[in-house]
């Protein structure tokens with residue numbers, strides 16, 4: 001599961017070999033720095049919500065199942081706002097993105113492939129088919145890129161009901177994502193948790209027949225110095241009845257703490273492994289040390305929903321635990337990337353002292369064809385983000401570059417914190433612009449003032465119960 005576990009062997013993805021050979025001399029001394037592959041770009045794709053039933057029909061109530069009978073009066077070849085994505089729209093967006101992509105880029109894909117339709121319109125098989133279709137489509141358009149997926153609440157049937165044991169959908173995902181993920185990363189999907197602390201559980205499952213918890217989360221090294229930790233936050237999602245009374249579903253919190261603890265030791269050893277027939281030998285041909293930073297990806301975000309009051313996206317108790325873990329390890333977490341809300345938004349997690357920032361968080365949506373391209377330098381996403389929106393026309397266009405839109409020097413947490421604080425000022429134009437992008441340009445006549453603005457601003461700056469409620473009380 002975790003390629004960096006000391007007792008486990010590390011299989012280096014081919015992608016890393018040229019980087020290691022070129023940049024790290026044999027038996028390199030610990031550098032403690034991040035001079036290797038410290039800059040790069042990646043796409044964040046989320047909430048594709050393919051609706052295979054979309055078609056241009058005479059009767060606007062029959063255009064797509066996902067409009068649930070509401071007339072789709074602006075239906076075009078590339079969709080209607082009331083419908084989920086036609087396949088053509090997804091292809092159009094990917095075709096636009098592909099030429100802007102370099103071989104060394106990667107993709108973060110935070111789930112939700114099936115459409116918003118009643119449960120009886122779908123089945124386990126259909127959900128697997130849709131995830132398979134989206135996986136193949138991404139692979140066709142980005143054949144050389146590694147994709148780091150996370151499961152969404154719609155990536156299960158019935159939706160939201162993700163279990164803590166393996167099942168047909170987890171196993172199908174493990175098969176489909178083999179080209180991108182290392183065997184260790186696929187284990188919590190296909191077999192269950194085999195982290196070092198759970199080795200006993202595996203032993204027991206084999207010999208005493210206890211079920212092994214499976215949760216569909218993993219960690220994988222992207223390149224020296226950068227690790228992706230993909231969480232299954234559906235296990236913390238309120239509508240998931242299976243996990244309702246569990247304090248740590250599938251042991252994911254415990255695993256996350258262990259994974260971040262290892263990262264917090266700052267140095268990651270990358271072992272060059274030599275395999276011989278019938279014999280595994282460990283040879284330290286190249287041992288390189290890099291300062292490690294982590295990107296956390298997941299579908300349902302941490303924190304409070306900006307469009308509601310006092311409502312966390314995941315269960316409140318699980319949110320408190322997740323925020324606490326992220327605070328404890330904020331020095332190694334360089335960024336969080338979530339989906340689910342179908343909105344562009346940011347969050348900044350303040351540390352326990354309240355005066356310092358730890359990280360920025362960004363969510364986005366693709367239901368109307370939006371995707372984000374991040375640029376990171378020195379392992380901080382500090383340059384720009386652009387969102388290309390492929391709406392009901394066939395044309396994709398650059399929607400905005402965040403640094404330019406808000407006059408920011410970079411997207412470091414410090415800058416995002418200043419931006420969030422500026423939203424509180426009475427006459428600020430920055431908040432109106434932020435809210436327009438939050439709505440993904442859907443309707444510029446919707447104005448967010450008063451209580452609406454308090455909810456938005458408190459959700460940007462306060463992710464835990466105590467500080468959020470203080471913020472709301474102050475704003476009222």
Ligand SMILES: [Zn+2]
Pocket residue numbers: 047049112152154340341342
């Ligand atoms: Zn969604």
Ligand SMILES: [Zn+2]
Pocket residue numbers: 112152153154299339340341
């Ligand atoms: Zn969702």
